Amino acid sequence: MSEELTYAEVAKHASKKDLWLVIHDKVYNCTSFVDEHPGGEEVLLDVGGQDATEAFEDVGHSDEAREILDGLLVGDVKRAPGDPAPKSGATDKIAAGPGGRSDSGPGLGIAMYAVVLVGAAFAYFGYTYMQSQENK
Numbered sequence: 001m002s003e004e005l006t007y008a009e010v011a012k013h014a015s016k017k018d019l020w021l022v023i024h025d026k027v028y029n030c031t032s033f034v035d036e037h038p039g040g041e042e043v044l045l046d047v048g049g050q051d052a053t054e055a056f057e058d059v060g061h062s063d064e065a066r067e068i069l070d071g072l073l074v075g076d077v078k079r080a081p082g083d084p085a086p087k088s089g090a091t092d093k094i095a096a097g098p099g100g101r102s103d104s105g106p107g108l109g110i111a112m113y114a115v116v117l118v119g120a121a122f123a124y125f126g127y128t129y130m131q132s133q134e135n136k
């Protein structure tokens with residue numbers, strides 16, 4: 001038998017001493033696990049009282065991690081209209097880490113080429129201008 005909890009109810013449990021997470025529409029009480037989490041307490045606190053489905057899945061947690069989840073189950077979440085959609089939370093920061101930064105790499109590369117080209121063009125025209133002045 002599992003309890004049905006509203007989103008508003010889950011949102012009340014967002015502190016380190018009382019931490020619930022929603023993953024795949026199920027509510028987990030992670031209070032006892034915060035200190036043991038191999039990924040650190042910070043990421044769990046970031047998504048405390050919220051939907052952590054995306055954050056949890058983005059990391060690609062092992063089956064072992066999923067077994068731990070089973071032991072923390074409190075109940076099912078009952079979504080009401082206007083409840084927040086699943087969000088990625090802390091994973092944004094992780095995605096923007098070494099892997100995420102490479103995404104902006106190609107864009108920056110093109111910008112760098114443009115700067116070099118424009119610089120070279122200025123240098124060329126400046127040089128020819130000075131030459132023409134000298135020849136006067």
Ligand code: HEM
Nearest residue numbers: 030038039043052055056059061062064065068069090091
């Ligand atoms: C109650 C929910 C969670 C449980 C039971 C859990 C459990 C675990 C476990 C057992 C590991 C070790 C690696 C593995 O077995 O996959 C791990 C690693 C990790 N977890 Fe979680 N996790 C939870 C939620 C989250 C959330 C919401 C995030 C948010 C981003 C997160 C981020 C990470 C990261 C970044 C690692 C990698 C740590 C490393 O390899 O240095 N976890 N987690």
